[in-house]
Amino acid sequence: MTALIAVKNLSKSFPGVKALQKVQFDLQAGEVHALMGENGAGKSTLMKILAGVYTRDEGEMLLDGVPVEIASPAHAQSLAIGIIHQELYLMPHLTAAQNIFLGREPKGKVGLFLDEDQLNSDTQALFDRMNLHMPPDTRIGNLTVARQQMVEIAKALSFKSRVLIMDEPTAALNNAEIGELFRIIRQLREEGVGIVYISHKMDEIQRIADRITVMRDGRYINTVPAQTPMAEIIAMMVGRTLESNEKSIPNTSANEVLLDVRGLNRGRAIRDVSFTLRRGEILGFAGLMGAGRTEVARAVFGADAIDSGEVRVRGQLLTLKTPRDAVQAGIGYLSEDRKHFGLATGMDVESNITLPSLRRWLKWGVFLNQSAIHAIGQEMVDKLRIKTPSLTQVARLLSGGNQQKVVIAKWLVQDCEVLIFDEPTRGIDVGAKSEIYKLVNDLAAAGKAIIVISSELPEVLHLSHRILVMCEGRITGNVSALDATQESLMALATRREVQAIPLH
């Protein structure tokens, strides 16, 4: 049977990164085809090419057996290919209905004016089909991330696509909502729609998928039936069989408290968050997308204002107005979005490494001491084994893993005692990942206090000594990594409207 969509020998590169190398993939009508792989495997890139967001560098793409060039998102839509992106692409100032039907607004009798009533009732019909109880004219900016994700799903459904790509569609959803989504997916499958389902949640894949394709480091590995044992699939994803997690967690309960956060509040995003962090401890922050972990990190770092709350470093109360206050106190923050907030991508490696501590590398307090900068840059490159052709290589051209190491280096030069890692291995290949893990452990052993924020539950379990779980701005759990499982963490991560657990 001719595949709905088939891809052969597809390659795509971005500056400094070979995102896809000779990848193959096919989708049959009436199947749910899961696409699995670690962060940076190339899943989203491949799907964005199918959806017309990127264009491929080489390879073939066939729609119903006919070669095709998909030039733009509008073109993909006209070919009945729909996509739910991992990032939410919504207009916060517009309502849900206005977002869903943007570009396809129903017009009134004259054909000139928009029929807002029709727009809202069409949207209501969509919501009813999804059992979603929400007024269609709610402003997106007023919705929680979970509801925004449901709006994205509704939008994709409104297109009546033949090929529907879902990229991590349940990142912010609870079990009931996931159940609803799966009900819809099964319905679509019966109607002959081909669905690509990208997720790293094993249990979901097993529930819903027919076939699974595994990618690793931009390459196609294999396509197997969904009943294949998980251990085999994981082995394909990481390229080796994982040893059992024999982890020893050091006893840090007697160590000095480096970071003490009490009663942090900011609107709906952060609600009464309190926690402590001791020297040598790795505290994991788990939770769904939109849970508030990055918000807490940025608040502690002084990057965003807070409504109330106290942050103490080594017993000293901080007045946190700007990140400068946090950095002076010894807190370093490696942000979620490296390229936008962590690195000056247009500047070179040694400039990035010396950026927060530039004061120390000045001659007579004014001029840049190039040789000192060069020396410390080299020291860090050696210490962290950063792969770069030279110290003056532009940061943008380094691979994800090495970019992350540059960011870590800059905070080490600054002598930070508290390090907050936000999604440290996002977009990093498997090999570099384990190096980052080792680095984090070494830093903790050397006496730093570390917070690791991650959406990958296996990663949180692997790295952390203790795990804080957040849901919709509140802390819903504080557990030892030894006692926690992916299921128990997930349960805590989806506990909405529950009293915050006071902890010290």
Place this chain on the structure above:
Amino acid sequence: MSQDTEKKGLWARLSGGQAKQKLLAFASLIALILIFTALKPEAFMTQDNIIGILQSTTVIGVLAIASTFIIITSGIDLSVGVLMTFCAVMGGVFLVNWHWPLPLGVLGAVVVGALTGCVSGLTITRLKVPPFIATLGMMMLLKGLSLIITSARPIYFNDIEGFDQIALGSLIGDFVPALQIPNGVLIMFVMAGICAVILNRTALGRYTFALGSNEEAVRLSGVDVNRWKVIIYSLGGGICGVAGLLIASRLNSAQPALGQGYELDAIAAVVIGGTSLSGGVGTILGTIIGAFIMSVLINGLRIMSVAQEWQMVLTGLIIILAVYTDNLRREKK
């Protein structure tokens, strides 16, 4: 929040949401009027003075309407003032030099505005020049062109019958002799009404907000972002053409050296009226209120014999204050 989810009546839909910020602007306007009435009742609240205020708001008001669309898309158009003059000049060329019939010349001036806006839009979308630079360049270009075409001399419309009536005549006054409201004012309000409908009830208006809210999301929704941006800048240009006709009619001449500086007053009016420079929100009603706040302020200060230099100082302070309070209000959300 429940405001957003209530079923909206016709008035609410026409005027667009964001009721709170408009209320604040309107309250400020009323406050200003009351203050000046209290301070100088015999000079401020006379029919002549009120008509004077209305008259002086017209041109800035129309330019501000044009700017509102562009600013909502999170763009900017620095050329609106000079474009107004350029359209006035071209109107002069059409009517006085080439002896076109009045309706054709008027239409021609507006079309020139739209075409120029189109060029700005294309520069921004095709040549990928940022709006600030594209319209800055356009402003200097048009200024030069206006001077070249007219050889730096004004074009007089004395021989064009009925031209001065466009702004100075009073259609309303013909029907209701007590209300001698100039046509220019009427035109401004009609334009405001039409543009409010466009902004809130048509696809063009919807895309205007969408582009300012999240341009990438619009692109990924399959909407032709470039095409609609060009249309929006063309619309803005056309409206500037109307402003050009109004000012030429009021002065009964096209003054080629005029115009630069008006764009800043227009942007001030837009911002005072509650539209954010970062895009995604804005209303025509707010812009009109903002334009009136500025003209009432300037008029009141003049009546109180405050020197013109101090008027400028105060206006500048008001603009900063308006945006600052708007920031505070936004941050609270």
